Amino acid sequence: MTKPILKNKERIDQLFSTDVKIIQNKDVFSYSVDSVLLSRFPKFPSKGLVVDLCSGNGAVGLFASTRTKAKIVEIELQERLADMGQRSIELNQLQDQVSMIEDNLNNLLAYVPRSGVDLILCNPPYFKTSKSSKKNLSPYYLLARHEITTNLEEICAVSQQALKSNGRLALVHRPDRFMEIIETLKKYKLAPKRIQFVYPKQNKEANMLLIEAIKDGSLDGLKILPPLVIHKDNGEYTDEVFAIYFGKETGPRxxxxxxxxxxxxxxxxxxxxxxxxxxxxxxxxxxxxxxxxxxxxxxxxxxxxxxxxxxxxxxxxxxxxxxxxxxxxxxxxxxxx
Structure with a gap:
């Protein structure tokens, strides 16, 4: 299948540093810079098994497919998003490497072996729910952004069960939950090893963080990476982010x-x-x-x-x-x- 039927308001986007194409719908779900950064942040196994939790339309796992030969299992609760992800897998002819599962991530062990996963990627819901929560009117974005069907605790618990000893969990999340993230990781014997704060521009507060933890790892040796700035003052991507989106210069201009x-x-x-x-x-x-x-x-x-x-x-x-x-x-x- 090289040209899946697009549904109402859908389009096909491409991360230009790769040949991977993603089916998007701004009213349902579209990947953003957090997905792109997550797919480039962790150390990938050359082979084995990778899981993408809260996969949405499958962007993180599909981008990750260019960095490893490992099998990639994506799991997404929402039927509409899982369907978009499945059609993107077929669009890119990656059925032999990537699979999409429509289910709650708490059921992950029904699809992968306990203590058998090398790397888990997760772009989770960032926001806790409360009566004062600023909720998007779209039910798709509501579930993707707010901890309604899952939360940080469940993600860490499932990861602890599924990862091999010394397997890795990579998350993108909000800086204002940094201390909670660290404590929750430690609670489930996931030792934080690499952290990078992401800034929209110079002299702005960080609005994202990337964190990688190792199951059963030592709590020593935590590395805080240099800050990653997304935009220059004129709104263009910084050179580092430009290279992520478009690739490093490899030939003539x-x-x-x-x-x-x-x-x-x-x-x-x-x-x-x-x-x-x-x-x-x-x-x-x-x-x-x-x-x-x-x-x-x-x-x-x-x-x-x-x-x-x-x-x-x-x-x-x-x-x-x-x-x-x-x-x-x-x-x-x-x-x-």
Whole structure:
């Protein structure tokens, strides 16, 4: 299955540092930066068994599939989210490695051997429930974000039962629950080993933390990693986060470019060689669209350190109206040719 049927309001998104595609629906569930960071944080076993608790639409486990050859079991209580995850598994043709289970995580041992799991990943509900809780109107997000069907205590208890001795639990959570997280981990003989605080911008308070614990491990040797900042002051990703989303620079720079055709229309593409690509277009070999609208001239370009970033910029630019495209180019005249 390479093209699953999308349901109402669904779309397919991709983490551009990988080939993995995820079925999303903003009204039901969409992964965010916390899922991406969690899938890149822990030390992955080269083989064995990995479990993704509270898996939502399966993003964490699917992203993790690029970092290990281990079998990955995802478990999600909500039928709608589990269905999205299953179709994403099929979309990526990962059925031999990744499986989705629709069930309560308290039943995990019905699907995996006790003390048989090498790594557990969990992006859990962050918020305790109370009468004053700020609850999302969507029932899907309500269950995903608030401790209604599970909580930190249950997650640690299940992890303690399922993990091998020296197996690892990796969580992404809220800094305001840091002390509770540490105490709960210790209660279930899960020794915290690596912690990283995540900040939306410099000089802002941390709004996430990543933590990795080892079952039956020593309480000595805890490492506090350098802080991870998500955005620069101008709103762009920091270099570290950009590399997570788009991959490190592995080859020549890439470009999103805009051509003005002979009939005045605009064409957008990406390339790693602007001069060669322009010559190819004017030779009638660049694209079917430009072939009948020659000659073309280079109107604008942007440079990126990875082709996937250029492809994303191309995609976003194509979604603009002609007026929006021209306004965008005008605003960026200092970088245009």
């Amino acid at each position: 890439a470009y999103m470019y805009v051509l003005e055709c002979a009939d005045g229309s605009l064409y957008t593409g990406y390339t790693t060689d602007l001069k060669k690509r322009l010559k190819t277009h004017n030779a009638g070999k660049g694209a079917k669209y430009t072939k009948g609208r020659l000659p073309v001239k280079l109107l604008y370009w942007e440079s990126f350190n990875h082709k996937n970033a250029a492809m994303k910029a191309e995609k976003h630019f194509k979604q603009k109206t002609r007026a929006e495209k021209l306004a965008y180019i005008k605003d960026k005249t200092d970088t245009a040719i």
